[in-house]
Amino acid sequence: MKKFKLPIIIIAFITFLAGCSNGDGIYSDKGQVFRKVLPQDMASLDTALVTDTVSFDIFNQVYEGLYTLDKNDKAIPGVAKEMPEKTNGGKTLTIKLRKNAKWSNGEPVTAHDFVYSWRRAINPDTASEYAYIMYDIKNAEEINLGKKKVKDLGVKAVDDHTLKVELTKPIPYIDELFAFGVFMPVNKHAVEKYGEQYGTKASKAVYNGPFKVKDWKVEDKIQLVKNNDYWDKKHVSLDRVNYKILKDQQAGASLYDTGSTDDTTITADQVDKYKDNPALKKRLLASTFFIKLNQKDVPAFKNKKMRLAISQAIDKQGYVDSVKNNGSTAFDGFTSKLTAKTTDGKDFADTIKSPLTYNPKAAKENLEKAKKELGVKEITFKMNTEDTPDAKISAEYIKSQVEKNLPGVTMKIQQLPFKQRVNRELSQNYEASLSGWGPDYPDPLTFLNTMTTGNSQNRTGWSNKEFDKLTKEANGPLLKKPKEREAAMKKAEELLLHDAPVAPIYQKGEAHLTNPQVKGLFYHQIGGDTSLKYVKIDKSINRKTGKKKKDN
Template sequence: MHPGPYALAAVGRSPFRRDNLIGESFFVGSTIWRNGMMVKNKFVIGAIGILAAAAVVLAGCNSQSKGSSAASTSSTASQQKTLKILVSAEIPQLDSAKSYDVVSDSQIFNFQEGLYKLGKKDAVVPAIAQSQPTVSKDGLTYTIKLKKDAAWSNGAPVTAQDFVFAWRRAVDPKTKSQNATKLFSLANAEEINAGKKPLTDLGVKAVGDDTLQVKLAIANPYFLRELTGTNYFPQNGKFVNKVGAKYGTAAQYVLADGPFIIKDWNGTSDKWSFVKNPHYYDAKQVKLTKVDVSVVTNAATQAQTFDQKTADITPVSGEFIEKYAKDPAYHRISSYGTSNVEIDTTSEGHPELGNVNFRRALFYAVDRKALTDQVLKDGSVPAVGYLAPGALRNPANGKDVNTELGTLTYYSKAKARKYLALAKKELGKDKFTLTLKGSDTDAGKRTTEYLQSTFQNALPGVTVDVQNIPAKSLFASLMSYNFQLDTGGWEAEADPSVLLQQFTTGYTHDHGGFSNKQYDQLVKDAQGKDAANAQQRYTDLKDAQKILLDQAVVVPLYHSATNLLINTQLKGVQTHAFGQTYDFSRAYFK
C-alpha cells in the first residue's frame, strides 16, 4: 500500500508508475503536459488487456521562461556532477526482500539491480543477467546466465547463490516480508511462506556461480517483468548474516550492486546521498558522481528551493502549479494508479465500517470532480473505478473495463443519505465519530480536509477527525490492520490482477479485512486456471472489480498526476510505467 499522492515517494511523484518518450520533452504517461500543452501518446495493449506504456527519457528543454526564474540552471551545467532532488517522504526501510512501498522502492532502485531492468519503451533488458533467459517449452523453467563482472560495493562478486539466498529469505515466514506474495510465481513459494514446505523446495537453484535455474508454479507471461522488481533483487548472504536484524535499517547495513551507493541515511534521516559505485559493472557510463536527496513536504519551500537554484528536481503542488504552468521547467505526468480512502471493515469499536450500507454512504458522499478541480488542481482526474483507465481492457473489443461496467464511482448526496439511513436503522445508532489519516504533505492535508468536510456535510450524524502524519507512520497504520479510514493508493502494475489481489481474504495487504468468497475465487481463477485465456481472465477481473465497488470496500478518489519542476539542463534520466521510478544511472547536465 502506498499513501497516494500524499507521500510523493520519489521526486514528489504519486505512487503510480508510467511514461513515454517524446523527443526532448521531459516525460511521460499516456498524457504528457509540456508548457501547458497536452500531448497524447499511444497505448500498447497486451493480449490480456494490460497497458504497457513506453519508457521515457527525462530531458528538459534548453530555453528559459521570461516570466519566471524556475527554468534557471542550478549551477554551471557543464561542470555539474551532483544532482540535487527534493522528495516528500522519508525512507521506511531498505531491505529489498521486505520492500512493499514505493518510497522504499524508489531509493533501493538507485543502489541495487536485479537480473533484469526496464529499458527504452519499457522493454525488459538484462541487468545482472548476461542476456534474455532460456525458457522451457512448457514455460515453467527459466535458465539465466549472470554477468561475470557484476560485483557488490565491497568488491565481492554477485553470484547465482546471492539470488537463491535473497529469494529464500523473502519467502521465509521468519522474515515476515509484507511482500512475500510477489515471489509466489516461484514453485512452492506459497507453501514455504505458509510454513508447509522447507526453504530448499523453492523453485530456484544455483548451477555454479554464474547460472541460475528458476522453476515456476505455473506458466506466467508476466514473470520476466516481475524479475525487474526489488523483491527479486539479490542479497549477499555473508553480509546479511553478519549484520543480522540491522540489514536495511541504515546505509551502512546494505550492500550495493547498482550504479550508486547510499550514504548518510541512519533510518530516520531527512537527507541522504548516493555516490557513484566504482564496482558497478557499467560504471563507465555513470556520469553523475553524487545525488543529494532532501525531504521537504511544504509546497512553498519546495518551489523556493528550486527558484534559489539549490534543487534540480522538486515536486510542485497547489497554487504553485498555476504559477509555473507555462515555465519550461514545469512538467505534468499522468498516472495509471488510483488514490483511495481505505476502510478497515473490522475496525475495533466501529461496527459501522463493517456495515455495507454505511460504507456505501461514504462511497457516494465524495464529489470527486470537486476534489480534483477545486482542491487538488494538479491534473488528477476523478476516479471512474478502482482500476484506472487503461489498466484493464476487453481483449475482444479494446474497451476499458470501466466503460463496460459503467461509471460506478459517481457522486450522489441523495444516495449517500439513503444508505446512511439504512445503516443507522441496521446499527441502531444515529451518531458516528471516525478518524481519517493522511500524509502530512500539502496535498495530503488538502485532501483530508476536503474529505472531512464532504463526509460531515453530506452525512448527518457523522463526525470525522483528521490526522496528518508522515508517510512512514501512515504505512505502519495500514499494516496494523486496526485503523478506521486511511488515505492511500496502489501503484500501477503490469498485471491488473495484482491490484485486485490486495482485497482477497487473508492477503497481507488486505488492510481492511475484507472477505468475500466469490471475489476470492474470481481473482484466484484469473491468476490460475484462466491465466492463459485472455477473454475469461478479463471477465474474472471485471466481475471482481464490480464486487469491490458494490461492497464499497474502498472509496476510489482520483487517478493521479505528478507535477514537477526540473532543471532544464538535466538530461538522460529514464522513468518507467512499472517498476523503477527514476533511473539516474545515465543522467547528466548539458
Template sequence: MKKWKLAVSFMMLLSLAACSSPKESSKKEVEQVLKASIASELSTADVSLAMDNTACEVMSQVAEGLYSFDIKGNAIPALAEEKVTPTEEGLRYTFKIRKGAKWSNGEEITAKDFVYSWQRTVDPKTTSPQAFYFSGIENYAEISEGKKQPSELGVKATDDYTLEVKLAYPMSYFQQLLAVPAFFPLNQAFVEKEGAKYGTNATSTLYNGAFTLKDWDGTSMSWTYEKNNQYWDKKNVKLEKVQMQVVKEVGTGKNLFDDGKLDEVAISGEVVAQEKANKALHIRELPGTYYVELNTQKKLFANKNARKAMSLALDSEKLAKNVLNDGSQKALGFVPAGFVNQETQKDFAKEVGDINPHDSKEAKKLWEEAKKELGVTKAEFTILCSDAEGPKKVSEYIQGALSETLDGLSISISPVPFANRLEKSRSGDFDVVLGGWTPVYADPIDFLNLLQSENSNNFGKWKNTAFDQYVEQANVTYANDYQKRWEAMKSADKLISEEVPLIPLYQISEAHLINSKVKGLEFGPLGSAYYKNVEIVK
C-alpha cells in the same frame, strides 16, 4: 503466450535534454551533482521489506535485479545477460547472470545471491509485505502456510552464473516482476553479519546498483547517493553524487527549486496551475489510484451500507479537478485506466465503465439505513494520513464532504510521519487510511491482488469469498485463457465497487519542475526514474 502492455494514451514519457550540447571539455567542468526531492522519509533499505514508493525508489538507485525498466515500461536485462524465453509451456525460466558484476564491497554477484534473497523474502519469519509477488513460483503457497520450507521455493542456482526458476502457473508478466526490488539479490554473508541491523542505516546495507547510500541513519530527512565504483556499468554513470531531500510541503519545494537548491521537485495543487507556462514543468500520467481504505474490523466499516454511503458522498471528479488541480483524473474504479486488452484493444477501466459514481441523495439514504442497522444516531472516525501537504489536503476534502452529506458523522484527521503511517496501516491501528498504488507490472491483477483475503497489504482485512475466487481464476485457472482471465478481473473490479472495502479517490498524475541543465531524467509508466542515466550540462 500473449503479453500485456500499458496503453500509450495513459503514460507520459519524459525525456529531458538541454537546449544545446556543450563541448566535451566543458562537460568535464560541470559538477556532476544532482539535487533532488523525495516525498517522504526512507522506511527501510532492505529489499525484502521495501514496499512503499520511497523505499522502492531508493532501492532502484542503489540496487539492481535481473532486469530493469526501460522508458516504455518494458523489462530489459540488467544483471541478466539477456531476456529469456520460458520453456515447459511458460513454467520454467533459465537466466544467465552477468559475469563480473560486483557488490559494493567487491564480492562477485552470483546466482546464489538471488536464491538466498528470494527464500528470505518468502520466509514467513521475515514478514515481508512483498512476499505475495512470489505467489506464482512453485511451492510459494505451501511455504506461506508453513507446510514447506523456504528452501523448497522453485528457484535454484545450478552454478554460479545460472539461475533456474519454476513457476506454479504461467505468468505473462513474470519478467516485469523481476525488475521490482523484491526480486533483487542479497549477499547472505553480509546480511547475516548485520542481522537485525541490516537495511536500517546506510553502513549496515550492501549495494549492487549504480550508487551507494550515504548519510542515512534510519530517520534522516536527507541522504546522498554516491557513484558505486564497483558497479558493472559504471562507465555509463555520469553523476558522481545525488543529494536527496525530503520535501513535504509544496511551497517549500517550489522555493527551494526557485532558489537553485533543488534541480528537481514534485509539485501539486494550485502550484501546478501557476506553473503551466513554465518550461521546467513536466507532467507524468500514471495508471495509478489514490484511495481511502476502510478498516472492516471496525464496527462502523463492517457495515456495507455505511461504506457505500461514504463512497457515494465523495466526488472523485471534483477532488481531482477542483481540489488537486494537478492533472489528476477522476477514478473510474479501483483499477485505473491504462491497461489494454490485446485481443480487443479496449481499455480495462473504460470497458468496466464508471463504477465510482457520486450520488449525495443515495448516500444520505444508505447512511440513514446504516445508522438504524448499527443502532446509533451519531458516528465518528479518524482519517490516518501522512503528514505531507497532499495527503492532508485530500483528508480535509474527505472530512468536509462526508460531514456535510452524512448527518451525525464526525471526522478527525491524524497526520503522522510516513513511517508511522505505514506501521499503523500494517498493524491495523486505524479507522480509515489514505494510500495509493501505482503498478509494479503492466497488468490489472497487480491492483486486484492487494485485496485478496490473505494478502499482507490488505490492511482493512476485508474478506470476500467471491472476490478471492475471481482473483484465483485470473491468477491460476485461466492463466492461459486470455479472454476468460480478462472477464474474471472485470468481475473482481466490479465487486470492489459493490462491496466498498476501499474508496477510489482519483487517478494519479505527477507534476515535476526540472532544471533545464538536467539531461536524461526519464519517467516511464513503471518503476522509478533511474539517476544512473542523468547528466548535468551547462
C-alpha cells in the same frame, strides 16, 4: 470552486548556504549531480522489508535485479546477460548471468545471491509484507505459510552464473516482475554481518546498482554516489544524486527557484505561478488513492450501505481541481489507468463500471438505510493521513464533503508520519485511512490480489469468496485464455466496487518543476518511480529558458 490554500513558508537560508558552501553539500550543483526533493523518507534499504514507493525508487538506483525496465516499462537484461530461456511450457526459466557483475564490496554477484535473497524474502521468519508477490514460484506459498521448508523454493543455482527458476504456471509478465524490488538481490555476507540492522543505515548495506548510498540522515537527506564496481559504469554519467526530504511541497519550489534542486513536485496553488515556466511538467501516474474502511474496528463499516454512502458523498472532480491541480484525475475504480491493456487494446480500467461515482442523493439514501439497519442516528469515525500540509488539506476537503453530504456523520482527522500511517494499516490498527497503491507489474492482478482474503495489504476486514475465486482463476487456469481471464478480472473488480471496502477518490498526478538541463530521466508506471542510470546534466542548456545558451 474555492481553492484550498497552503500556508506560505520561508526557507531557512542559513541551512541552505551551509549546504552550498561544501562542494559535496546536498544543494551543490558542482559536477554531474542530480538533486531531487522527496515528500517522504524511504523505509529501509532491505529489499525484503519495504512496501513504499520511495524505497522502491531508491532501490532502482542502488540495486539491480535480473532485469531492469526500459523507458517503456519493458524488461531488459540487468544482472542477467540475456532474456530467460523458457521451457516446460513456460514454467521453467533458465537465466544466464553476466560474469562481470559485482557488489560494491568487490564480491561477484552470482546466482547464489538470488537463491539466498529469494529464500530469505519468502521465509516466514523474515515477515516480508511482499512475500505474496513470489507465490508464482514453485512452493513459495507453502513455504511462506510454514507448510514447506525454505530450501524447497523453486530456484536453483546451476552454477555461479546460471539460475534456474521453476514456476507454478507460465506467467506472461514474469520478466517485468523480476525487475521489481523484492526480487533484487542482497549480499549474504552483509546480511549476516549486520543481522537485524541490515539496511537501517547507508553503511549497513552493500549495493550492486549504478549508485550506492553514501549517506542517509533519516527524515532529512539521502545521498548517492556513482558505484565504480557497477558492471556498466561507463554508461553512468552522474557522480552524485542528492535527495532532500521535505514534507512541505511549497518548500521544494523555493529550492528550485534558488537553483538548489533539479526536481520537485509542487502544490495546487503553485501550478498557475509556473504555467509559462519550461520546468513545469505534469504526469499521470498508474496509482490510485482511496479511503480504506476498517470493518473490524468500526461497526458501521460492516454495513455495505454505509460504505457506499461514503464513496458517493465525495466530489472527486472538485477534489482534483481544488486540492490537487497537478494532473490528478477523479477516479471511481480500483485498478488504475495505464496499468494494463486488454486484448483489443483498451485500457483495462476503462472497461470497469463502478457504482462509486459522486452522487450526494444516493449517498444520503444509502446513509438513511444504513442508520436504520445499524439502529443509530449518528456515526463518528477517524481517518488517518500523513503529517504533511498537503495531506492535511486533502483530509479537510474529504471531511467537509462527508459531513456536508452525510447528515449525522462526523469524520475526525488524525495526522501521522508516513511510516506510522502505513504500519497502522498493516497491523489493522486504524478506523479509516487515506491510502494508495501503484502497480508492481503490468497486470490488473497487481491491484486485485491486494484485496484477496488474508493478503497483507488488505487489512480492511473485507473478504469475499467469489472475488477470491475469480482472482485465483485469473492467476491460474485462465492464463492461457486471455479474453476469459479479462472477463474474470473485470467481474472481480466490479464485485469489489459494489461491496465498497475502499472508497476510491483519485488517480495520482504530479506537477513537477524539472530542470531543463536534466536529460535521460526515465519515469516508470510500475515498480520504482524513476531510473537515473542514464541521467546527464547538460549545462549548455539555460536553466531558466530551457534553450541552448548563446555563445559570448
